[in-house]
Amino acid sequence: MSNIKDAILREVQTWEGVTVSPHRYGGIEFQVKGREIGHLHGVTQADLPFTAKIRKQLIESGKASPHHIYPNSGWISYYIHSVEDVPLLLELLRMNYERLANKRVEVNSEKVVA
Numbered sequence: 001m002s003n004i005k006d007a008i009l010r011e012v013q014t015w016e017g018v019t020v021s022p023h024r025y026g027g028i029e030f031q032v033k034g035r036e037i038g039h040l041h042g043v044t045q046a047d048l049p050f051t052a053k054i055r056k057q058l059i060e061s062g063k064a065s066p067h068h069i070y071p072n073s074g075w076i077s078y079y080i081h082s083v084e085d086v087p088l089l090l091e092l093l094r095m096n097y098e099r100l101a102n103k104r105v106e107v108n109s110e111k112v113v114a
Contacts, residue, residue, distance in 0.1 A: 050076060054099075064092065065078070
């Protein structure tokens with residue numbers, strides 16, 4: 001199963017601006033621009049923060065499960081049963097990376113990259 005963790009780390013670390021550090025509750029956390037993309041709990045589970053709308057779509061489509069502790073939050077949990085689950089997890093992490101890395105905010109009525 002460690003090859004699962006290695007495959008995830010190898011891919012996510014290639015994304016521009018991503019930092020990898022220990023997660024406060026154990027495991028590994030991925031961030032971009034100081035915001036969490038998601039984190040791994042060992043090699044069997046990942047948790048990712050999304051907006052409520054995206055979270056609902058992911059759960060309804062069967063791509064993710066409600067968060068294991070906070071099921072009514074914007075967070076989702078993704079369970080890793082085998083190496084075959086890695087591509088979808090990477091898709092979810094990439095989706096969140098794109099959302100957070102390219103986030104635009106309005107400053108003085110002008111849109112700028114955050």
